[in-house]
Amino acid sequence: MPGSGPPSLTLAHVQGFGVGITAGLLLGVIGFAWLTNQSTTTITEAIEEAQVEDVENAKPRFDFYTVLPSQTLDLTSDVEPPDLSNGGSSDLYVLQAGSFRAQKDADRRRGELVLLGLNPTIDQTEGDNGAWYRVYLGPFESRSKMAQARSITAQQSIDTLLLRRPRSP
DSSP, X not given: OGGGSOOOOOHHHHHHHHHHHHHHHHHHHHHHHHHHHHHHHHHHHHHXXXXXXXXXXXXXXXXXXXXXXXXXXXXXXXXXXXXXXXXXXXXXXXXXXXXXXXXXXHHHHHHHHHHTTOOEEEEEEEETTEEEEEEEEEEEXXXXXXXXXXXXXXXXXXXXXXXXXXXXX
């Protein structure tokens, strides 16, 4: 019985299968491109409409044009203006470049500052919690000289504390 075996594939079957795959891929690519173009167009239109609505309904972010004219200033304060007659500050400026428990640490910091071309001093103080060795730069006659020294120490990652001291009579 010749027809009782498994079905056989012929060249016509293989060609039909190939044409079907090709047609499916082509339709899939065309459909994907069309859908992508449609969704991009729809999104673009929605964004443009939202921007137009925002521009039309936009309110000013600041309403100082209406707030400022309605405010009043109290110029009858009890604060006295500073006395500027002496032409400058009478204070001296000192930079504290460190505070240490051990004198050898203070000497090490002083050495670092001397190598930077500065003139540090060490001041020993006694407190309730023992001796402290503080490294000072200055006193400086002007803020500009103090700022220059502070800049030099900042470049070397040395933190400083600005102290103002009254000038001795």
